[in-house]
Amino acid sequence: MKFRTAAIAAGAALAVPAVAANAAELNMICSAEVAICEKLVGAFEASHSDISVNMVRLSSGEAYAKVRAEGRNPQTDLWWGGTGDPQLQAAAEGLTAEYKSEHLAELHDWAVEQAETSGYRTVGVYSGALGWGYNTDIFTKKGLKEPTCWSDLLDPALKGEIQIADPNSSGTAYTALATLVQLMGEDEAMDYLKKLGSNVAQYTKSGSAPVKAAARGEAGLGIVFMHDAIGQTVEGFPIKVVAPCEGTGYEVGSMSIIEGAQNPDEAKVFYDWALTTDAQNLMPEAGSYQVQSNKAAVASEHTPDFSKLKLIDYDFAKYGSAETRKALLARWDAEVGGRAAE
Template identity: 40%
Template sequence: MTISLRAFAAAALASLLTFSSAHALTVYSSVDEENAKKLLDAFTKATGVDVQMVFLSSGPAMSRIEAEKARPQADVWFGAPSENHILAKERGLTEPYVSQNADALPDQFKDVEGYWHAIYTNPLAIGVRTDILESRGAPVPASWEDLKNPAYKGLIQMPSPQSSGTAYSLILTLVEERGEDGAFEFLKALNPNVQTYTQSGTAPSGALGVGETPLAIQFTPGFLKLADEGYPVKVVFPSEGVGYEVASMSILKGAQNPDDAKKLVDWITSADGQGALSATKTYFLPIRSDVSGGTGVPALDQIKLTPVDPKFAAENKQRLVDRWTADVLGQ
């Protein structure tokens, strides 16, 4: 009798878990696990919608979504650069929904038909240890051009385009602003001021934090985290303009919970959802110009953004990286 009762209880629990799973919003997240959990927990708290999250980086997520196309196992793809969501749309893996907040988003942060919406952006920036520059009598830069100042000789860390997509984003930004030859003339002139080309795209902010370098170039989250933790770090968005990465989300075609999926789109693009980016300390920048990225961070419409053609970026990557290796490292 005891065994039967245990078996019944186990079966009942399994049934309950299956029911719960079937009714939770299932999210494939390509946002890092820590920050995805922060945001999705905030969504659940705000809406009451339960979420089951599976972390998958961009490539594996796309492969899994394609493999499950006939019988989708998730409702939403959350995160991954917008180019991936454009590809998912082209492959018929997602379905349209124009959020009630779409009008509040700049054109580059949404699909006009509603197949994807951006959720945050990370612009390039210069991280500055103001205390170190002050001790050296050196000025705080305001532009890319300022970084050629001889006062910064051997004081800058930036990633290497040979291993870092962040550094390639910088090359694309400069090509867009100066033309290809102008971009490489600038990078050659900058080279004497570069202390180290790091392998990782986030290593420069680590060096900035420990005072190994007073000037670093990368995407903003690492700099914003240092400033928030009390380091004497200023985040400078160069006046010529900055490239940026955009993380987006899509509702998967055949989603089992389309209504809750739409709630997630509406929440993350709302002022409250965008505010959660800073409130939960993700250090991602909001895509809405009416939402602050946190203390000392300008609204997005106050930062000059330099858009880059993703097709050009993909087709020219190896060539441009090879040119950097030859012209900059090999000079």
């Protein structure tokens, strides 16, 4: 695996195993956590020795921007993981290719619906619910009340304690933005986010960064997907995971083949393999606490039980559309992000 990354900490050095000089190549963007990306690519190369994978890790928003910028001359063959909304937008813009895998019948309905919504230009590979994780040590030390609802995050006592990503670069944060709009209405959600901004210490680039900061004691609370917060808890950090009482949205992490890819056959091989039970059963081994899309895959014991969460009826078709996504991001920039920069 040749691994290039623009989004892991401080340019950490990575060992690059040797690959056959005559191997075919696959150029891949991975928008999940680095450990999951490495696990999948390493296993794929081990079972497909004739294909060498060149991988770059980018957040969902960054990945979409890269695919769009390369639209006339694609340098990427396949995009795996990250929230599905930007992949739906890429599909609507013709940036991704139609492909119906032989494994579609093995997938949960929500994964197949993602494919149908996109005209089979993307497909669901996992799902995860939105929430937050807070540092119990910090909250206890400062005498802060446990936040169990979205409304609790507006408590003035939380000023400077919250981190959330920028929805322009982060699919996690865009899911939060779209979730609040669906819960409250657009005007009310923007008003809420402006008020929340008074308590936000930093809008990060990466969606999982806020809860990692909370785990390190650099923030009190991070608004993230629940599985990212659970990952910090499993690693031993004093992070408590919360699903908001009013209801919450969720992602359908997706996978797409790029239209005009230089290596479409290799992309299809990875695409088909990534939907199998064997491939998806590797995810928990890498600390993935999402629900996998293959119905026969076995989730981690730490994965949240969706039946116990108050999930909204998230409208992926609408909030994954180019028109809606662009309009919401423009309004967030003008009313929330712009104020944060003042």
